[in-house]
Amino acid sequence: MLKARTQEVPDISKDRCPECGSDSLIEDYELGEVVCSNCGLVVKVNALDNGPEWRAFSAEERDSRSRVGVPLSFSIHDKGLSTVIEQVNKDALGRELPLHTRIEMLRLRKWQIRSRIHSSMERNLSQAMAEIDRLSDKVHVPASIKEEAALVYRKALERGLVRGRSITAIAAASLYAACRLTETPRTLKEIAGVCLAKEKDVARCYRLLVKELELKMPIADPVRCVPKIASRLQISEKIQQMAVEILHECQKRKIASGKDPMGLASAAIYIALCLESEKRTQKEIAKVAGVTEVTIRNRYNGLREALGLEV
């Protein structure tokens, strides 16, 4: 009946990245992950829950009756062909039904309608959860964030925000929201890039979620983007540290607001590289950071001016 989807647990016994084979695995200080510094793959997550998917979303539902619903068989056994209990108070021969039977029928009818609503929500959810699963896998986020995304999606569904919008787009938006909530550096572009919905739509849905669910997002911190870019370019710890300092300085001077954190981080890294005479092109950085060279240049000039650097 319940076929538990088992999560793929990468083999890390050899302490090598299963994706690129690199042995440069590093522990992420805050997220409790082991990340490959070469390709950025999250190799290991200290998650409590590696069990079947349907368990992963139970926390929020602990005290809700709806969690006792049967996930799949419920929506499969009846493909819209089920008997409908009509509101006719006569039996098959046209005789009046006794009162207690009528009340009984009313009750059954009520529950039939309820179960139908329930099952359509379940159908929607199981599709969405599968999508969130898939996306999480593609962008390498830990199970804890996947759960967070599932939670956001559930809220959205309960608030009727999914109606009229694509499940994929809302699922992707939920995942992005979960990343933002947990300050996990994943760009909207990355997430939209692995789903079928257009980036624009995902962005729209994301804003909708933030607004309607009153999510309180921590402000995106460019500092968190530094290791991400740096690891893709194999940039030394020292340069990263310099870039972080540059960013702290620019945050102090309030020139960071409203700017794309990836752009800021890229520019800071570029400046740090220049200061150390380690030549990397703007193009290279732009490519791995997912921004354009022009943006890097603009931030670069802004930072240079604000910090009074002559590079």
Place this chain on the structure above:
DNA sequence: TAAGATAAGAGGGACAT
């Protein structure tokens, strides 16, 4: 070839009507 400059266009937030 890398970097800088410039222009046009998209999309969204703030604010007024």
Place this chain on the structure above:
DNA sequence: ATGTCAGTCTTATCTTA
């Protein structure tokens, strides 16, 4: 609700060193 405005980012093209 709709329109306008300033600001950001992107794409594209040309110039400079």
